[in-house]
Amino acid sequence: MSGRVSLVNNRDEISALQDLVVERAEDLGYSKASLFALRLAIEEAIANAFHHGHRELPVETPIDIEYDLSDVRISVIVEDKGPGFTPAAVPDPTLDENLETPGGRGLVLMRAYMTRIEYNETGNRVEMELRRP
Amino acid sequence: MAGSDSRIRVKQADGVTQIEFIDRNILDEANIQAIGEEIGTIIDSSPKPKLLISFANVDHLSSAALGTLITVNTKIRNKGGKLCLANIDPQIYEVFVITRLNHLFEIKDSTDEALKVFC
Numbered sequence: 001m002s003g004r005v006s007l008v009n010n011r012d013e014i015s016a017l018q019d020l021v022v023e024r025a026e027d028l029g030y031s032k033a034s035l036f037a038l039r040l041a042i043e044e045a046i047a048n049a050f051h052h053g054h055r056e057l058p059v060e061t062p063i064d065i066e067y068d069l070s071d072v073r074i075s076v077i078v079e080d081k082g083p084g085f086t087p088a089a090v091p092d093p094t095l096d097e098n099l100e101t102p103g104g105r106g107l108v109l110m111r112a113y114m115t116r117i118e119y120n121e122t123g124n125r126v127e128m129e130l131r132r133p
Numbered sequence: 134m135a136g137s138d139s140r141i142r143v144k145q146a147d148g149v150t151q152i153e154f155i156d157r158n159i160l161d162e163a164n165i166q167a168i169g170e171e172i173g174t175i176i177d178s179s180p181k182p183k184l185l186i187s188f189a190n191v192d193h194l195s196s197a198a199l200g201t202l203i204t205v206n207t208k209i210r211n212k213g214g215k216l217c218l219a220n221i222d223p224q225i226y227e228v229f230v231i232t233r234l235n236h237l238f239e240i241k242d243s244t245d246e247a248l249k250v251f252c
Binding site for chain 1: 160161162163164193195196197199200201203204206207224228231232233234236237
């Protein structure tokens with residue numbers, strides 16, 4: 001099962017997309033832990049796209065999302081229309097000196113919960129892959 | 134204390150403010166901001182706030198929610214108060230471990246254990 005959608009920053013639309021992908025993954029027999037990981041990673045990627053990527057853009061600017069689910073892997077691509085960023089330049093929030101910094105944990109969670117995440121060179125498109133354990 | 138649009142339930146007992154979330158998913162940035170403001174008002178109203186936040190009903194938690202918890206913790210500490218988290222599902226607790234926030238927050242298994250922190 002695969003699909004492509006454009007989303008504006010609307011909670012109902014975001015939740016509907018998460019529910020769709022997570023329910024299809026459940027239908028394919030992915031574990032409860034995988035479903036938890038998938039919902040969280042999608043949430044963080046979309047939040048980053050709107051919150052950081054579209055910070056300087058009109059609020060109605062949509063992001064594009066592609067998803068592809070099979071028995072062995074799930075791929076979700078989130079692309080925003082912002083200028084991009086350099087993932088390596090984001091301070092590590094797990095360091096003792098950054099523990100009390102409120103932001104910057106979305107990327108850590110995406111990396112921890114997905115099998116692989118990869119940004120394009122511009123830094124405005126992330127591909128996340130979850131392989132069946 | 135919490136209004137009709139509130140996303141939290143608030144209970145006072147023995148000088149400790151106990152807070153529970155109404156929503157199972159604490160993901161939405163707008164809701165999280167509202168929750169942060171509500172808890173901020175509670176902190177502001179106490180000279181030395183003692184807060185117990187229960188995650189008993191929570192299935193999902195985003196990094197935005199973690200950020201709000203960090204801000205809440207800082208505000209409480211700045212007033213000489215204390216924050217304790219409790220009833221965190223193992224899957225949610227893993228989020229705290231991955232981000233190493235289990236080192237920042239005092240976390241207890243149950244409400245009863247958490248209440249002892251304030252004695």
